[in-house]
Every structure is written in structure tokens, then in C-alpha cells.
Amino acid sequence: MSLPRIIVIDDQYGGFRRGGRNRLRENFCLLAGLQDVTGDVSAEQQGNPVAEAVFCRGQIEDGSKIGNDPEGTLEAIRSGWRQSSRWAMLFLDLHFKTGPVGDDGEPMGVARDRDARQYFGLTLLERIWRDPELRDVPIVVLSSMDRDEVEHRFASDERSVAEFIDKTDLDRERLSRALWDHGLIMDDRIIGRSVALLKCLQEARRRAKLGNDNILLLGETGTGKELLARYVHESSCRAGHPYVTVYTQGVPEGLVEDSLFGHEKGAFTGAVATRQGAAENADGGTLFIDEFGDVPAAIQPKLLRLLDKNIRETRRLGAQKTVRLDLQVVLATNRLALLSSGDFRQDLLFRAKADEPVLLPPLQERLEDIPLLAEHFLRKYETQFKTSLETERRDIGPDVMDLLRSHPWPGNVRQLERVIESAVYRWPKLRRLATAHLNMPPDHQGAHRSAMSSRSEERVDVSTSLAPRDLLRLIDQANFDPADPASWAGLAPELQKIFARFYAKLLKAALTATRKSTAANPEGEIKIHPAMKLVMRNDKLTASKAADLVKRVMSLDTTVLEQLMSDPILSEAYGIAVRLRPKGGRK
């Protein structure tokens, strides 16, 4: 991960000193753990620096006099802010010495410099705040002057500096803390460096710092709420303690309640043993309730005491006693209009802090992150498919980035990931990714219009159903309590039927996707070989093996075979497979 970069505006540290060095700056950098990258003087190499620093004097020398330079300073701030390695934080001195240059090469200072009402640092602060481009730059006042005057001057202003730090107090630890608390810093765990994302991470860290809060993550589908929930957990004092997820979307009401609160032995038919719920399992750590907006109405009152951070109580189904817990609760939803929807208990929303959510920006607001994300996903899937598909390492053509940046991405980062993943497994041997290799979602313009018009409203789109991989992950995470056989006994036959239908749907999707239109058959001819290669992501799959697999899929459960054979596409595929492999391959 690249180091955060800060800008320090200070007359003493920013100045170019005699002999091509600035010893005050050298000492400051050493003590604060800063690697000086200004480039105006030779810089001492720091071991394990906390951040990179660019120093700016904020002044200009005019003959034998030194004066303040607000315009030049603002331009320096803007120009660094526009770069991708933008300022994580701006450190601003208050008192700047001006006037004629003395024997020591330093300005001698004039009375106005020391007038707390006229500190040049305050003038700069006002100018930065008035500049719409710089409104998100986190600012720390770094000065050993008295801070009272500054605080009084801006007491009624809605803007505020992040912190006041006395120059004598700034060491490595203090700088790290200031950056962590207020800085716009990148993190390897969540790819991106756009201001929108970095502000979201900053807010998430700020909220996580409390350690026992309820934190609502609000963002469109595919923006990475689950990733952010994990980030909140790992950024809080709960890191290293349990992190338990509860999914609510599409889960029957009874199961949501049981998975959240657990049950006592005998609470219902089949409850042969007591079972702890997710809330209890998360004690000491973090409970993450995914798709909080889908919590059934009947469960909402039962969440009230759990979400009351002064109480944090839970009660197992059928239990007389409540259990006190010590945890933080992270909730996530893509229902952007949750607060005004009217179908949610207001007291619950209040406790969930729905009025101050951590907002995850849609990919449309993070366009500058698309190259980083695309590169990240490309490397991820090249590595993942290295063994099975012998993927080549490829670069990305500039036209690809243009196309990716121009797409509206209603499914956000998840959708982008799918497109890249698909490009890798469909074209494993490429060394350059071009636009032709991208299976972009159709109706580009239509999707764009739809996305733009619905962004301010609640979305009803692909987000209402689980993505297949999320579904698989959910299944994979299922656990079966040996002490509670009633909860899983008899599942196998049902599982087998569901699996057979699921696999058949997958096969049908692949058969449809690989259909090739011909003059004789405009709808497209069914080809089982390319379809199975796609399903298996295996270009080396032979035709006979593909036929065996089709037969196997169709025969996974004899009780649903008839149902599957009623589908013309599946039926035709089965016929082809049997013709190709009349005997072999059946198991």
C-alpha cells in the first residue's frame, strides 16, 4: 500500500535554507516519521515512515523582502489535490513571519504577523474553505501559538478543522493517530482512492472508534457493504473478537428470528436442544445484520433491546431470561429511502442510527477508481484461473478503460467484477484486454438512463435477488448443529432436488448463451460442448466429456427428470448428449 501523502504549509519548514538543506524540516520529519518528498532540498531517508510530506512555505521572496503568497499556496494545494495521490491531510501553521530579510536569511517579522486576528494561517484557512474544490481536504492546525483565538474566530462557522496539534507534540504516534482519525487514507482491504470512497472509509473508522455503536451502512447493491462491515469490525477495538453475519434477504421470518436470537430446548417442535443465536455468538465482537431493510415486521420489535446500546439484551426463543451482551452492531441495506419508507418502526430506525448512516458511494461517483478496480479484479482472476485455464498475464488497453468508465454500472463494483471475471475465463490466453473481450451488460444507454433517474429514489432492480455466487456462499456457510437434528433431518432429498434444478438452470443459461444463429435456425442451434466448457470454465473439456456431464446433470435426481425434460432446451441438450454418448458416462 502506498504511503499517505500530506502537505505541510509552514514558513519555517517550507523554506529553502542555505546550503541546500532545511535542518528545522529535517528534525521535524525525523520526529514525526515523515519522508520529505518536496524535492527542493536533499532529504534524509526515514526508516519506516508514517507518511510522505510535501512542504510549502506559503510565502514568496521579492528582492530583500518576504511576503505571504495566498494565491501560490492555494494553487499548490489544488494541484496536489487533483493528483491521484492526493493529500490525505493538510497541516497548516498559523504564524508566518514576513518583512525584510535579516542577517540570518530569515524575515525579521512585522507586528501584523503576530496579531492573532490576522494570522496568515487563518487567511489561508478561510480561502481553502471558500474553494469548492478543496472542501473535502481534512485540515489540522499545526502551531505552537495559542489556539483560543482561532477557535473563537470560527466558532460559528459550520466548517471546522479536524484538530489542533502543538508542533512540540507532533511525533510519529500523534501523526498516525491524526491520519487514522481524520485523514483520507487508502486501504488495501477496500480498493480505491476516490474522495467519495476515502471519505466513506474515514467516516467508517470514526464510527468504529466508539466500539459499541450501531452503524448503518447504506449503499446500492454491489457497492461493498459486506466488505465495509468487515472493515468497521477490523478498525474497531472489537477486532480479533467474533464477527458474526446474519443474512435476512429472502430468509423466512422464523429462520431470521432463530438465527438472530437462537432458541431454548423445546421452544418449538423439533427444538431438541438449546441453541445460541448470532447475537450471542457475536458477544464481545461485532454482529453484522445484512439487508437490515428486509427484516420482517414481526422481528423488528424484538430487535429494539438488542439495538439499544445501553441495554444490548437478547432473549432466545422460549427462554424466560434475557442475556446482556457487549458488542457493536453493523447493519447494512440498499434501501436508500429506508427512513421515509414508512414500513419500518421509527424507534428501531432511530436506534439503528438510520439518520446518520455511513454512505457507500455508487461506482458512478467513483469513476477514478475503475482502473484500480479493473486491474485488481484482472489480477485476482488471472491468479484464480491460473491452474485450470493457464491464464496469461495481460495489460488493459486504454479503450477498455474508456468503455468501463462510461458505463453506468447499476450493479456497481460487483457488476464490474463479473465483467472482468468473465473476460478472463472466456479469454484466458490473452496478453491484452480489449473492448471486444468485455461482455458488457446490454442496453448500455437504457441502463444508464435508468440508473441516473432512479439514483435518488429507492432502487428496484437486480439487487432484489441474490447473485448466484452470494447464494453459493450462503449455502457454503450453513452449519448444522449436531445437537439439534430436528433442524436438519430430512434435508438431503430436498437438497438433492434443489441441486438438480439449480444445476439444470445453470446448464440452460449456458446453452442459451452459447447458441449460434444460422440461416436455417435463426433462434440459434444448441451446442452442448461450448455450453459445458462455459459452465465448467474449462476450455480443454472434450466433447464426449461434455456429453457425459449433460447426462449426469439431467440425471442428478430422477424425481425431477420429467420436469426438466419438459423444457425444450434441456430436452434437446439431453437428446444430443445421449446420441453422442449412448452408453458411457452415466453414473
Add this chain to the structure above:
Amino acid sequence: MNNPWQRRRSVLNHDWLKNGYMKGVDAFVSRLGRQSPVQLRIQEFLISDFPVWRRRQPKLQALLADAVDALSPRSLFDLPPLSLCGPETLAWLPNLAHSLWLARYPIKEQVENSQRALKRADAAYNHIVKGLNGSTASTDPTRLRECEPLFREFSKALHALSAAISALPKKVMVV
């Protein structure tokens, strides 16, 4: 900040001690703790920066000696409009204001506290000089490492001194 004493304090405490000298001492201690400290920077500090204390210490002493008079409300009678009072009034009122101020505010204690801090810092400086065999030009690594605790003590004393000077009133108070 038109009060000349306040300006002197700002130059000595803020510009020189806090922003320059103390950082220099702390950075030196940090460099000394490194596996292989850069000799050039060690020498620079010992030869050019460290001995500056000798020249500045009397100025700090004078600053503190002048503090009570400079911060007293009596000084307000030197400027209009109070300087326009009649000679009879000026004969007693300024001294009364001064006495009341001394009675109400612990200014003497604050100044004495600063003076004690200055003495401690000066003593810590002298310990280092003695530890270096009287010469601040000594750059023998072994001897310097032996003196590291003394430099740390000096740094601590400087921080306490600076805090004490900063705690003195920011303006002349009215009683």
C-alpha cells in the same frame, strides 16, 4: 501583540525554543538511538546548534525577570487613556492596581515556577557539557551514547520550561 514583552516571549519561546531548539534536541536524541547515526548530522548539532543555549539562556532569564512588571496592570498607566490621569492619581493608583493584581493572581508563583524550570534546564545542559568532558565538539560515539540519558533529561527540562513560559498570561489583565 503590541506589548514588547509579549513579542520577546514569542520570539524566544515560540520561534526559537519550541519550533527550533527543542525539535533539534529531540531529533538529536532520536538520531543517537539509531543503529548507525549519520555522523554529519550529529556533528552539526553538537557544534552549531546545541551551544546556542549558552547565548539564549540569559535572554530567557531576562524575559522572566521582566515578566511581573511587563504583565502588571500598572503598565496600562503608561499608555492613553490612563496615562492622562493627573499626577496625584498617578502617584498612587498604578501601585494600588499592581498590589491588587499581585494579591489576586498567582503571577509571582508562575514566574518563579518558570525560573525554576529554567534553572533545571540550565543544570541539565551543564551536566551534558561535563559528560562530554567540557567540549561540545566531542563526537566520540561511545561517549555520546553514555550521555544519551543526559540529553533526554535536558529535553524533558526544555519541554517543562517552554510549557511554563507559555502558561504566563497572554495579555495584561485588568483587576
